[in-house]
Amino acid sequence: MRYYDRAGKLKSEVSPNKERAESRRTELEASLSAGTYVDPGLAKVTFAEIAEKWLDTRHDLKQSTWWKYRGLLDNHVNPKWGDLSLNAIISEDLAVWVAKLLKDKKDGGSGLGPSQARHAYRVLAMVLEWCTPSRIPVNPARGIKLPVQPDAEQVYLTYEQVERLAAAAAALRTKYDRPTASAAINKAFILVLAYTGLRWGEAAALRVGRVDLDKRRIRVATTFYEVGGVQHEGLPKTGKRRTVSFPASLVPVLRPLLDAREPNELVFTTARGQSLRSHNWRTREFVPAVTAAKLKVDGLTPHKLRHTAASLAIxxxxxxKVVQQMLGHADAAMTLNIYGHLFPDRLDEVADVLDARRADALLNLAAA
Structure with a gap:
């Protein structure tokens, strides 16, 4: 069977029998007429080849996100789909693959949690969507049932717990009875995290010139992140800079870390003047401080101080909107999804105000 594609090129296909040929003719005529025709040859390229092209075009991604996608493709997506042509990938097989990602390794699965499995699926789905409809008519990844991601257990410290943790972190000492690498800045660092809501990387990357003690403002312009054990500095998570305020009581805590220092110097560094590293600070400073402060709080991590800041602000x-701006969320919906349960129930308060104003209106009408 011969036909002309949308570009006017002569194409030919061979069918096993007359019935299949007629069916294919009808299918081709319909797709050419509707403008949905896809050259079958374009779908014969392997998924791995297309995935590389797709990743090469993603100049919009932060470097950390790019490498995250790179790792998901190499470790979970390409081992299963890389050698297959695009037209050989079908929805049923994708559904089985997603389920297998969650299975324990001893049962032949990948042993991923729901969140990581969803990330692996999302990368595959984005690559296939990029090929639709230029190479494949529809994306076979659409409509796949994904694992439910359980709600994270939120942890909120009280004011007293924050202060105990900060004091314990400042008093940490090594086995040689010397201050730990970050003991000198631990108190200020923890208080900033707990009272401003900065992400750990944003606080670690904070520069002297971005702290205004008079106006009590911090300009959040960059963050630290690590790729392959190498620390990089880039824009905050949402790609947007923001300004946050901090309590006046933190001014005397921060002042010694700012005075007589150059604007581009890091506010928080180790005793040797090096930038803080997430894993090192957590294991060598934060965890021992939690123990020393005798905080019996399950699931307490440095990131929970960000949740604490939101809780205290609310x-x-x-x-x-204030909490959204403080935390740097993309929109208020995200803030409500995470912290909506913390906002007070003001239904009765609103109803009482409506009652009072209605009563005033009725009095005015009666006096008229």
């Missing part, structure tokens, strides 16, 4: 009367 209890102090901050509305959702």
């Amino acid at each position: 209890s102090a009367g901050a509305d959702v």
Whole structure:
């Protein structure tokens, strides 16, 4: 069977029998008429080849995200789909693959958690979507049922717990009875995390010139992240800079770390003047401080101090837009999804105000 594609090129196909040939003719005529025709030859390229091209085009990604996608492709996606042509990937097989990602390794699975499995699926789906409809008519990854990601257990410290943790971190000493590498800055660092909501990498990358003690403002312009054990500095998670305020009581805590220092110097460094590293600080400073402060709080991590900041701000009367700006969320919906349960139930308060104003209106009408 011969036909002309949308570009006017002569194509030919061979069918095993007359019935299949007629069916294919009808299918081709319909797709050419509707403008949905896809050259079958374009779908014969392997998934791995297309995935490389797709990744090469993603100049919009942060470096850390790019490498995350690179790792997911290399470790979980390409081993299964890399050698297959695009037209050989079908929805049923994708559903089985997603389920297998969650199985324990001893049962032949990948042993991933729901979150990581969803990330692996998402990368595969994005590559296939990039090929639709230029190489494949529809994306076979659409509609795949994904594992439910359980809600993370939130941890919120009280003011007293924050202060105990900060004090314990400042008093940490090594087995040689010398201050730990970050003991000198631990108190200020923890208080900034707990009262401003900065992400760990944002606080670690904070420069002297971005802290205004008079106005009590911090300009969040960059963050630290690690790729393959190498520390990099880039834009904050959402790609947007922001300004946050901090309590006046932190001014005397921060001042010694800022005075007589150059604007581009890091506020928080080790005793040797090196930048903080996430894993080292957590294991050598934060965890021992939690133990020393005798905080019996399950699941307490440095990131939970960000949740603490949100909780304390909400209890102090901050509305959702203020909390969104403070935390640097992309939109208020994200803030509500995470912290909506912390906002007070103001239904009765609103109803009482409506009652009072209605009563005033009725009095005015009666007096008129």
